Amino acid sequence: MAAQKNRQIVLASRPEGEPRPENFRLVESDLGTAGEGQLLLKTLWLSLDPYMRGRISAAKSYARGVEPGEVMVGGTVSEVVASNNPRFAAGDIVSSYSGWQEFELSDGKALQKLDSKAAPVSTALGVLGMPGMTAYAGLLTIGQPKEGETVVVAAASGPVGSAVGQIAKIKGCRTVGIAGGADKVRYLIDELGFDAALDRRDPDLKAKLAAACPKGIDVYFENVGGEVWDAVFPLLNNFARIPVCGLIAHYNDTEAPAGPDKTTRLMRAILTKRLTIRGFIVTDFADQAAAFRRDMGQWLQEGKIKHREDVVDGLAAAPEAFIGMLKGKNFGKLLVRVAR
Numbered sequence: 001m002a003a004q005k006n007r008q009i010v011l012a013s014r015p016e017g018e019p020r021p022e023n024f025r026l027v028e029s030d031l032g033t034a035g036e037g038q039l040l041l042k043t044l045w046l047s048l049d050p051y052m053r054g055r056i057s058a059a060k061s062y063a064r065g066v067e068p069g070e071v072m073v074g075g076t077v078s079e080v081v082a083s084n085n086p087r088f089a090a091g092d093i094v095s096s097y098s099g100w101q102e103f104e105l106s107d108g109k110a111l112q113k114l115d116s117k118a119a120p121v122s123t124a125l126g127v128l129g130m131p132g133m134t135a136y137a138g139l140l141t142i143g144q145p146k147e148g149e150t151v152v153v154a155a156a157s158g159p160v161g162s163a164v165g166q167i168a169k170i171k172g173c174r175t176v177g178i179a180g181g182a183d184k185v186r187y188l189i190d191e192l193g194f195d196a197a198l199d200r201r202d203p204d205l206k207a208k209l210a211a212a213c214p215k216g217i218d219v220y221f222e223n224v225g226g227e228v229w230d231a232v233f234p235l236l237n238n239f240a241r242i243p244v245c246g247l248i249a250h251y252n253d254t255e256a257p258a259g260p261d262k263t264t265r266l267m268r269a270i271l272t273k274r275l276t277i278r279g280f281i282v283t284d285f286a287d288q289a290a291a292f293r294r295d296m297g298q299w300l301q302e303g304k305i306k307h308r309e310d311v312v313d314g315l316a317a318a319p320e321a322f323i324g325m326l327k328g329k330n331f332g333k334l335l336v337r338v339a340r
Contacts, residue, residue, distance in 0.1 A: 006031040008101035009318055011056055011066045018252045019056070019326065024072070024319040031103050034082050039111075041078035041096055041104045046315070046336040047125035048074065048322045053251040062281050072100035072318075075130060076338075077114065077121050088113070095124045100318055102338060119300065126159050126333035127307040128296060130282055134245060135163035136292045137285035139221060142243035142278050147172030149218035152209075154228045156197065157184040159307070159333035160245060163296075164221045165194050166305050173219075176212050178205075178228055180328040187331075192306055200224070206231045216240075225249045233266075236273060244279040251326060308332030 005028055012025040034040045055066050055073055066073055076098040080088050085108045088094065094111040098104035114121045119128055126132065138160075145151050151168040155161040156177025165175045165188065177188040177197040188197035196212040198205060209231045216237035222229065226249030236242075250257075269275060299305040310332045312321045318336050325334050 004031065005029070006101055006103045007315055008071045008099075009315060010071055010100075011068050013068055014056060014058055015252075019053070019319075019323050021319050021323070023056070026316055032105065034084050034105060037085050037107060039080050039085050039088055039106045039108050040082040041076075041094070041098055041106050042081045043076050043078050043096075043098050043102050043104070043315075043338040044093070044340070045077040045122050045125055046074050046100060046318060046338050047076065047129070048318065048325055048330075048334040048336060049131070050246055050248050050251065050326065052322065053248075053326060073097070074099045075125050077124055078104070079339075093121050095129065100315065102315055119297070122309060122335055123300075123307070125335060126309060127163060127300060127305065128293070131159035131333060132163050132296050133285070133289065133292045134282040135160045135167060135221075136296060137282060137288050138243040138245050138280055139164050139167055139219070141285060141288070142276070142280060143168075143219040143221060143241050145171045145173045145219050148174075150174045150176065150213050150215055151219040151221070152176045152178065152213065152217050152232060153221040153223070154178050154200070154232075155223035155246070155248065155328075156188055156194070157308075157331065158223070161221065161223055162188075162192055162307065162332075163305065166192055166299075168219070169193055170299065170304055176209070176217075178209070178224075178231075184331060187308070191308075200228050206234075210235060219243075221245065223248060233269070236269065236275060238273045240273065240275050242275065242277040244277060248326065310334045311337055313337050 008027050010025050013023050015023045054061050076096045078096045080090055080092040093114045096111055114124055145168050151173045153161045153164045156165055157179040165177050168175045175194045177194045178200050180200050185197040185199050188194040198208050213235050217235045218237050220232050220242045222244045223246045225247035310330045315338050
């Protein structure tokens with residue numbers, strides 16, 4: 001069975017500053033049948049993630065960007081509709097990287113079969129997928145949390161931040177989350193068991209963070225930058241570790257932030273406090289994938305890790321949902337349900 005038409009969302013133009021709906025375009029294209037060794041995949045779930053903002057920029061980055069006219073990149077969960085590949089059969093559910101489209105012809109090399117009985121397949125894009133692995137490897141390898149230490153995480157209600165905070169609790173740390181809005185703050189404390197949680201929009205954030213971290217900060221998991229970093233920076237202890245995962249407050253910047261250059265102040269603190277600040281990409285720790293799947297799968301089954309999904313329906317909804325995510329409008333792992 002082959003799909004005759006394929007709907008795709010392509011990058012229409014590169015955004016200047018904040019992305020807009022007109023930067024994306026929904027197109028329809030012909031889709032052939034699966035050739036020798038190929039599979040026809042039907043997208044069920046599409047993941048929307050902050051890294052995609054960098055991929056639609058012209059700036060050089062760690063991965064190739066999306067060119068205008070090309071299909072937007074993105075992790076997916078797909079159903080095998082037809083297969084000429086002995087490793088897969090029609091009906092298999094696989095994790096894939098099909099991007100913002102309803103179908104894809106694949107050679108099967110980057111696919112991984114999913115067991116829907118072990119966990120909902122959507123978790124392969126969240127807590128048991130790239131975001132969960134990002135939290136696991138970034139915190140444990142770079143952050144190296146020790147029992148009794150204070151761990152602060154920004155964007156703490158998101159798929160990465162929420163996993164970071166819960167893993168830190170498993171390791172015996174005091175965990176403080178920073179998120180946007182009262183509902184997210186309550187969620188961190190009432191549902192996820194954080195020791196303290198603060199609203200990043202609170203005008204008294206600096207004072208309240210200091211009160212929540214009476215012994216200073218030993219590990220800060222950076223997802224945001226901006227005013228959150230300004231509040232954290234004075235509280236960093238000697239030998240603090242800062243895994244830098246994202247800087248979503250700056251993704252839409254078109255020029256350097258206003259105000260004095262803080263580079264000298266930062267470098268002095270790195271020297272005098274002996275700070276470790278390391279940026280990372282999840283693929284840096286590919287050798288930890290098996291350990292991640294083992295540990296996170298066990299913690300999820302034991303109820304030590306909880307997760308939340310924010311689902312929008314239909315491929316056409318992806319651009320608006322993506323734009324909203326960059327403004328913090330999502331609550332949990334943002335997914336597009338492309339097909340049922």
